[in-house]
Amino acid sequence: MTEPDHHRTAVLVVGGGIAGLSAALFLARQGVRPILVERHPSTALLPQARAFNPRSMEIYRAFGLAEAIGGRTSILTDLPEMIGADTLAGQERFRFDLLAQVRPPATLSPTDWGMIDQDELERLVRGATERSGADVRFGTELVSFVSADDGVTATVRDLASGGEYRIHADYLVAADGNRAGIRTRLGIGADGPGVLLHVANYVFDADLGAALRGRRFLLAYLDQPRAGTTLSPLREFGRWALAVPYRPEAGESLDDFSERRCAELARLAVGDPGLDITLVPPVPGWTRKVTGTRIGGWVAHRYRAGRVFFVGDAAHVVPPSGSYGANTGIADAHNLAWKLAAVVRGQAGDALLDSYEDERRPVAQVTLEQAMRLLHGRHEGTGATAVDDLTMIFGYRYDSAAVLADGPAPDGPVEDPRKPSGHPGLRAPHVWLDRAGTRLSTLDLCHDAFTLLVGPDGAEWTTAARTAAGSCGVDLRTHHIGVELTDFEDRWLAAYGVTRTGATLVRPDGFVAWRAGDLPRHPAQELRQALRRLLARDARHQP
Ligand SMILES: Cc1cc2nc3c(=O)[nH]c(=O)nc-3n(C[C@H](O)[C@H](O)[C@H](O)COP(=O)(O)OP(=O)(O)OC[C@H]3O[C@@H](n4cnc5c(N)ncnc54)[C@H](O)[C@@H]3O)c2cc1C
Incomplete structure (x- = not known):
């Protein structure tokens, strides 16, 4: 073993597949410079996933990757059809357009499916991650780690030289794939x-x-x-x-x-x-x-063990039917990154990190059920599912301390995104807006930081937001719909479920955190309380 070489980072990501690379990209864009280690010398060389769903595309769009992905679409872009037969030469038993039922209308999302091979996507995301300042170390393997109350010490090996060194991290993101070596070492099973x-x-x-x-x-x-x-x-x-x-x-x-x-x-x-x-x-x-x-299919019993978090296939595996595996991992990474960044920056309490499991594990369970049903139907060319695919992609609802519900929770874990309620816990609905002749989506306004979307007669919210954000020490953007931005389809109020004086607080991952149906007597105070609760500022939990 060579002389130990100490390295420090707020977050160590293990695994340079699509989940780990995405986690590192999202963290880097939040201002946290993670170290990522991946044992392979390069990103994947063969495609697995060949279709990335529009929610993943919304996420990558927010990070400026939509155009690059669109430029690398595969030969499959124009032929998303599946066929079934005894042999290829034999008579077709069925043929169907895989995406016919799952293409979002323009009122639902500003994006469509990304028909890019997974290996191409990983190359693009790796490039963006490195350009964003993450320290990406391919050809480097995690050998062992010790997780303690004050951080994680990992021993890694540079596979080219054989040299080993230690990395000290505040948190470890285990994106090490379906063999889940880190989770297994921690004794956490799956169902x-x-x-x-x-x-x-x-x-x-x-x-x-x-x-x-x-x-x-x-x-x-x-x-x-x-x-x-x-x-x-x-x-x-x-x-x-x-x-x-x-x-x-x-x-x-x-x-x-x-x-x-x-x-x-x-x-x-x-x-x-x-x-x-x-x-x-x-x-x-x-x-x-x-x-x-x-x-196969399984979901880990836990997504967090102290300072270690499991994302992607390390946390859940679903059969390839339905194109959910990689997409679910990307959404995990997106959910976790802003929370880790907020805690690392000292803006949030550690308890915020518990909401990662509370939010993402139920989604994996519903997704696994969905993929299993699709798997059984695929060979027969049928696809009977409990939940329609667009609802699975856009309509799952988070129920955790990082969401402040404003009434009884809606029935069930999902909502039809074609009839949005704007209820806290759901993805912020997409509505087209116009700013000085440029069309943009509400989603383009709501990423990276907390965002307050304010109704046309809610001017008081602007000062309230400044006061609340200042007292909590967080970034909070405010956008005044109907004033700064034109709601030319007249959809925003209904989609967000607020009145003309109301406001909706959207989290950095684009999910509704809290809303006020109309202007309260003390908007700054209410907003400040909401932010403190959302960020677990008063919680006492320690990892
Ligand atoms: C045939 C097939 C088709 C699929 N089709 C789709 C689809 O259409 N849509 C979809 O969304 N999903 C699909 N999937 C699923 C998708 O490919 C996976 O969900 C996805 O690759 C998981 O990404 P990940 O980053 O979590 O894990 P992985 O891609 O497995 O990456 C984990 C990485 O961690 C590294 N690693 C492990 N241990 C260590 C260590 N100790 N030190 C350093 N590095 C380590 C590994 O080398 C690996 O590169 C398909 C899967 C298959 C098999």
């Missing part, structure tokens, strides 16, 4: 259906023109060589990714997938026994051509 399927993945080049007969698709569910097989075009038509289930419980393993057998299985899937197939490494230069994936 759910568990591992449902083991899948062997490989990539091959072949001319499938005869079997395709001019058809195109995003993903084919095939029954050959085994039910649950999927085939999808990779980057270009002519290169294909095949995923074939195998059964460890029947003694099968990845070792059974020799190149020759892989080619035979691919011919069975396509339904063309004479097909010319060339297996290619999934990544140029790799000798290994077959990789294994576990498809």
Whole structure:
């Protein structure tokens, strides 16, 4: 071991997948300079997720990434169709447009789905994270850690030199993926259906023109060589990714997938026994051509252990049906980052951090149920779900101490976002506004800091906000709808559920924190009390 080299940071992020990179980006933009360690030498080299939902796109839009993502969309952008058949050459059992039911209308969101491959997105987010000042260390592995009352001491290894050194952090964000090494070391388990399927993945080049007969698709569910097989075009038509289930419980393993057998299985899937197939490494230069994936579902019992927080697949795993996995991890990171930043800056009490689990764990549980239903329906081409997908994406409601409800909680954990109530705990509704000829969304006003959206006759709120923010020592932006911004669709009052003298306080993650239906007698005092409660300023909890 080399001489210990001490490094200090407010937040150490372990894992440079999409959840860890996003957490580091969001923290850096909040003014906290995290250190991120990732054992791989680079970001992912193969796509997993190929569609990012409009809520994730709203988040990235707030960080200025929408244009870059739009410029890197994949070949799948124009063909979001899934098909089902016995073999590719056989008759289609079903075909449906995956996004037909889940594209948000312009009244619901300023964004759409981001059809970008996950590896491309990770590269973009890594670049933005580094430019934002985060200290990103790829090729660096977390070896061990000790979490104490006053911080976390991590031992990490630089895999190129073999040298080890220690990093002292106030908090550790464990974004270390579905193997969840950190959570496991802390003895925190998970509940759910568990591992449902083991899948062997490989990539091959072949001319499938005869079997395709001019058809195109995003993903084919095939029954050959085994039910649950999927085939999808990779980057270009002519290169294909095949995923074939195998059964460890029947003694099968990845070792059974020799190149020759892989080619035979691919011919069975396509339904063309004479097909010319060339297996290619999934990544140029790799000798290994077959990789294994576990498809399954579980949610961690806890999202926080003292100074350690679990985000992304480390906290929850859902089957790929419904495109929820990575998207849920991005939303976790977004929820946690502003809270950590507020505590690190001394603006919030530690108890604010408890709201991360209170808010995000129930969302993962509902998401897992949703993805399981979709998984069962997918092979039949059906998709019966308890909650419609747009509601799952935009309509989940947080119920925690970081939300101040102003009446009885609405029924159920979700609300139809097409009929917004503006109730605290829900994502701030999107409403188009106009500022001096430029169209912008309410969401463009509400990120990075607390924001007070004020009704047209609520001028008193501006002074009240300045007084309350000054006394709490927090940034609070104020926007006067109907004065500074034109509500040209006349939707804002109804969407936010306030009168012309009312105001809504939106958190830095774009969720409604508190609202006053109309102007109270002492607006500064009410706002100050709300901010103090939201930021757990009077709570005594210690980590
Ligand atoms: C076939 C497939 C299709 C999918 N499709 C979709 C989809 O359409 N939409 C969607 O939203 N999701 C989809 N998902 C899920 C999505 O890919 C995952 O949810 C997402 O990659 C999880 O990101 P993460 O950052 O939490 O974890 P990971 O991507 O697993 O990243 C964790 C990182 O931590 C690193 N790490 C672990 N331990 C250490 C350590 N000790 N030291 C340093 N680094 C460490 C790992 O090397 C890894 O890079 C799909 C998944 C699969 C398998």
